[in-house]
Amino acid sequence: MQMPDPNQAIIARKAHLVARLKQVLPEGAVIHSDNEVRAYECDALTAYKCPPLAAVLPATTAQVAAVLRICHEEAVPVVPRGSGTSLAGGALPTADAVILGVARLTEVIETDYDNRFIRVQTGRTNLSVTGAVEQDGFFYAPDPSSQLACAIAGNIAMNSGGAHCLKYGVTTNNLLGVTMVTMEGEIVEIGGAHMDSGGYDLLGLICGSEGQLGVVTEATLRIIAKPEGARPILLAFDANEVAGACVSDIIRAGLLPVAIEFMDRPCIAACERFAQAGYPDCEALLIVEVEGSDAEIDEQLAKIKAIAATHDPVEMRESKSEAESAAIWAGRKAAFGAMGQINDYMCLDGTIPVSELPFVLRRIRELSAEFGLDVANVFHAGDGNMHPLILFDANKPGDLNTCEALGAEILKLCVEVGGCLTGEHGVGIEKRDLMHVQFDAADLEMQVRVKDVFDPGWLLNPAKVFPLDATEARRAARDVPQRQTQDAAIA
Amino acid sequence: MNDVTDTVLTPDTEQQLAEMVRAAHAQRTRLAIRGGGTRPYGNPVRADAVLQTSGLSGITLYDPGALTLVARAGTPLAEVEAALAAEGQMLPFEPMDHQGILGTTGTPTIGGVVATNASGPRRLKVGACRDSLIGVRFVTGEGHVVKNGGRVMKNVTGYDLVKLMAGSHGTLGVLSEVSFKVLPKPQSVATLVWSGLDDGAAVALLAAAMRSPYDVSGAAHDPASGRTLVRIEGLEQSVSYRAQALSQDLSSRGAAQIIEDDSAAIWADIRDARPLCDGQGDIWRICVKPSDGPRVVAAAGGHPALYDWQGGLVWLRMPQGTVLRDRIAEYPGHATLMRGTDKRAFQPEPMPVARLSQGLRTQFDPRGILNSGKMI
Numbered sequence: 001m002q003m004p005d006p007n008q009a010i011i012a013r014k015a016h017l018v019a020r021l022k023q024v025l026p027e028g029a030v031i032h033s034d035n036e037v038r039a040y041e042c043d044a045l046t047a048y049k050c051p052p053l054a055a056v057l058p059a060t061t062a063q064v065a066a067v068l069r070i071c072h073e074e075a076v077p078v079v080p081r082g083s084g085t086s087l088a089g090g091a092l093p094t095a096d097a098v099i100l101g102v103a104r105l106t107e108v109i110e111t112d113y114d115n116r117f118i119r120v121q122t123g124r125t126n127l128s129v130t131g132a133v134e135q136d137g138f139f140y141a142p143d144p145s146s147q148l149a150c151a152i153a154g155n156i157a158m159n160s161g162g163a164h165c166l167k168y169g170v171t172t173n174n175l176l177g178v179t180m181v182t183m184e185g186e187i188v189e190i191g192g193a194h195m196d197s198g199g200y201d202l203l204g205l206i207c208g209s210e211g212q213l214g215v216v217t218e219a220t221l222r223i224i225a226k227p228e229g230a231r232p233i234l235l236a237f238d239a240n241e242v243a244g245a246c247v248s249d250i251i252r253a254g255l256l257p258v259a260i261e262f263m264d265r266p267c268i269a270a271c272e273r274f275a276q277a278g279y280p281d282c283e284a285l286l287i288v289e290v291e292g293s294d295a296e297i298d299e300q301l302a303k304i305k306a307i308a309a310t311h312d313p314v315e316m317r318e319s320k321s322e323a324e325s326a327a328i329w330a331g332r333k334a335a336f337g338a339m340g341q342i343n344d345y346m347c348l349d350g351t352i353p354v355s356e357l358p359f360v361l362r363r364i365r366e367l368s369a370e371f372g373l374d375v376a377n378v379f380h381a382g383d384g385n386m387h388p389l390i391l392f393d394a395n396k397p398g399d400l401n402t403c404e405a406l407g408a409e410i411l412k413l414c415v416e417v418g419g420c421l422t423g424e425h426g427v428g429i430e431k432r433d434l435m436h437v438q439f440d441a442a443d444l445e446m447q448v449r450v451k452d453v454f455d456p457g458w459l460l461n462p463a464k465v466f467p468l469d470a471t472e473a474r475r476a477a478r479d480v481p482q483r484q485t486q487d488a489a490i491a
Numbered sequence: 492m493n494d495v496t497d498t499v500l501t502p503d504t505e506q507q508l509a510e511m512v513r514a515a516h517a518q519r520t521r522l523a524i525r526g527g528g529t530r531p532y533g534n535p536v537r538a539d540a541v542l543q544t545s546g547l548s549g550i551t552l553y554d555p556g557a558l559t560l561v562a563r564a565g566t567p568l569a570e571v572e573a574a575l576a577a578e579g580q581m582l583p584f585e586p587m588d589h590q591g592i593l594g595t596t597g598t599p600t601i602g603g604v605v606a607t608n609a610s611g612p613r614r615l616k617v618g619a620c621r622d623s624l625i626g627v628r629f630v631t632g633e634g635h636v637v638k639n640g641g642r643v644m645k646n647v648t649g650y651d652l653v654k655l656m657a658g659s660h661g662t663l664g665v666l667s668e669v670s671f672k673v674l675p676k677p678q679s680v681a682t683l684v685w686s687g688l689d690d691g692a693a694v695a696l697l698a699a700a701m702r703s704p705y706d707v708s709g710a711a712h713d714p715a716s717g718r719t720l721v722r723i724e725g726l727e728q729s730v731s732y733r734a735q736a737l738s739q740d741l742s743s744r745g746a747a748q749i750i751e752d753d754s755a756a757i758w759a760d761i762r763d764a765r766p767l768c769d770g771q772g773d774i775w776r777i778c779v780k781p782s783d784g785p786r787v788v789a790a791a792g793g794h795p796a797l798y799d800w801q802g803g804l805v806w807l808r809m810p811q812g813t814v815l816r817d818r819i820a821e822y823p824g825h826a827t828l829m830r831g832t833d834k835r836a837f838q839p840e841p842m843p844v845a846r847l848s849q850g851l852r853t854q855f856d857p858r859g860i861l862n863s864g865k866m867i
Contacts, residue, residue, distance in 0.1 A: 115698070173622045
C-alpha cells in the first residue's frame, strides 16, 4: 500500500509547529517526542505503520478549531483519530501529518428522553453512549463489534453499522446533528434535535466521509426505547446454499428480525475450539434474533422455525432464557478472537445482494483454494454485509501480499454481483486502490469535488479513500482557498 | 412557478438525458426539471426549457428476498407501490402526495419523491426517504452520468452522495435511477385515538408513547378534529398486545379508542396534511424538536395547524404573506413555505452552511442551469 512521500519541508519545521500548537492547547495535549508519537503510528490495520509528526489531544471544540487553524496556515496535513479501531487504516498517519485525537472529548452534553436524543462529545465510546441512557430504558442502536472501544467520531467518519442494523439502520440513520470544525478552523453547526434538513443534506454527506470533510466534535444521536426483550434461535444447515435460501425466505415472509448472523464451517470450528459454545456439527449456521414481549418473541420464532423446517435443518435451537441466549451468542461474539488465536487474519467487509449469497460463498471457496489461504466466513446475512476472514501468517514472507491479492479478488467479486467494497468499515487505505472497480472516473470526480468544497487545500486525511493518482494534482497544489471571494459571490 | 417556455425536452434514456444536459450546459440553456409536476414548491425557477423525466420509466430490478427495488426516476410512484404491494412489501417512509396542498394534478414519479425527500408519518420510526434510498444515478449540470451507492443496504464505499441528492430538488443533478431498501408491509395495524386533548397535552402524550417499548410507527395530533393518533404495526397478535399495553400505560392521560380495522385513510390524511388543504392562505411545513411543536404553533399565532412526527413536523396555514420565520426564530429547525409567495421558500442557511451549499451547487452544476434559483 503506497502512501504519499512526506513533505520534508514540513518535517523540518516540526519545532516551530509544536511550539505553535502548545500555545493553544493545555499542558500535555501536544505529543511530539519520537517515543510517544509511536502510540499513534497505526490503527487496527496494524500491517501499516508510520509515526506522525505530532499528535494533539484537544479537550474542547474551540481547541480543535485553534489546532486546525494553525495546521491550515502552516499547510500541514491533519489525520483525525477516534479510538484508533479502524480496520481500514482510516487513522494511519504520514510522517508529515498531525494526528488530531478526540479522546479527551468525552462529555455527555444533553440527554432528552421526550425527544429521544443524546448530545455527546465525539470522543465518547459507542457503548458508553448506551451506558449513559440504559438505566432509563433507552439505547443507541448502531453496535459495531468494537463498540467497547470505538469512538462516536470514528463511527460518524466511517458510518459504522453492526449486527442490529437490519432493523435499526446504521450510524447515518441514527445521527441528527453535528458540530463540525472545517480544516480552516471554522465551526459549523449542522442539523440538531429536529428531523431532516431544510436545505442540502450535509449531515448525510459528512457521515461516512472518513474524516476528510471536517472534524466532528459533538453529535446529536437518536436514542430508542429498549424493547421488552430479545431472544435468538440457532439454525444449523448442511450447506451454505440452504442457509442462504433460508435467510431469503425469512425476509420474504415479512419477518424483520433485528439480526441474522451467518457462520460457515471453518468459522464454526474455530469458535468451537475457542469458546466451546456447543454449536452443532454443520456446514452453515444462522443466529436469528427477534425482539418484543415474550409472547411476541414466541410468535416470531414459531414462524421462523416453520420456514427453517422447509429447508431440512440439521438442528434448530430456540433460546428460552437469558442463559440460553448467551450460549447461542457466545461463539459468534468470540469469532474474531477465535480467529486471532489461530492465525493472523484480514477481515474483509464487502456487501452483496442477499440473493447472491450461495454463489459468492462458492466462489470464495474456489478462490481460497487457488490462493492457498483459508477463508472463514462470518457475517450479517440479513443485509448481505460479508466479513470473510482470510487467514495468513504475518511472519511468512509473501503471505501478506497473497492475502491482500486474495482479498482484492473477493472484493471485486462482491462488486461484480451487484454489491460494494465496504459495508461498514470504510475505505481508508485498505480499499483505496480498488475504488476504480466500483466507480468510474466521473463517479470519483464528483466525490473528489465534494472534498474540494469542504477542504480546498486537501489537508484533511488527504491520502485516504481515493486512489492516489485521482487526487495527486489536488494534493500537490495545496492552494489556499479564496474564502473572501466566495463569500462575496454569495452575498 | 416557472417562466413560460415552450421547449420541452423528453429523454427516453439516460444517455439521451446526458446528451441533452451536455448541450444545455454548452449553450447555457437553463432547464426546469420536471417529473410528474405534482410537487412544484420552492422558489420560482428561471428556465429556458423544461426537462421532463417521464420517459425514463420502469422498474429495473426488484428482489423481494433482498428487500431492494431499483427504478428509473420517471417511473410513476403508483407503479412502484403496486409492484411492492404484490409481494407484500412497501416503501418504508410513506411518501406524501403533494397534490392536495399544492392543488396540482398529475402522476407523481419516484424521482420526484427523492428530489423532495418526501416522507410521511412512518418517518418517525424508519426514517425519511433519504434513509431508505440506497443508490442513485444522476446527470450533473455538465452532463456527466454519475452513480453513487448501489443496490445493497449496507454500503460505505466513498462519500454518500445518495443522501445529498435526496431533497436537493433537482439543483445538483437530474436523477435517472433510484434504489431503495424496502420493508415488508405490516400484517396488521392498530390506531389508538384520544380525543379532546389540547396541543401541549397531546404532544406530551405522543412523547410518552414514543418512550414506550411498543414500537410506535405513527404519532400525530389534529387540533381541528381534536384527535390524537398513535399507530402500531406488525404481526397480528403482537399488534393487539402492544395496542392494549400502550393504552393501559397511558390511561391516566385519557381513555383511548382502539381502531383495529382499516385505519389507512386516517394516516393518509395526516400524511398529505389534508386537514389544512382547504381554505385560503400560505401553507408552511416546519421541522423542530418535537416538544417545541406546540410552542411554535403558539408563537405563530395559533393558526390552523397539524402535528405529525410526535410534534416534530408542524403544518401551519397562515394569512397570505405572513413573515412566519421571524415569529418562530427562537426554535431551532427549519420552515419551508409549501404554498404561497415569499422570497425564500426554503429556510435561509447561516453563513458557513450557506457557503458549503453554494460550493456544492457550483461543483455539481457550474453554470447553474438546473432548476436555477429554486433553492436559493
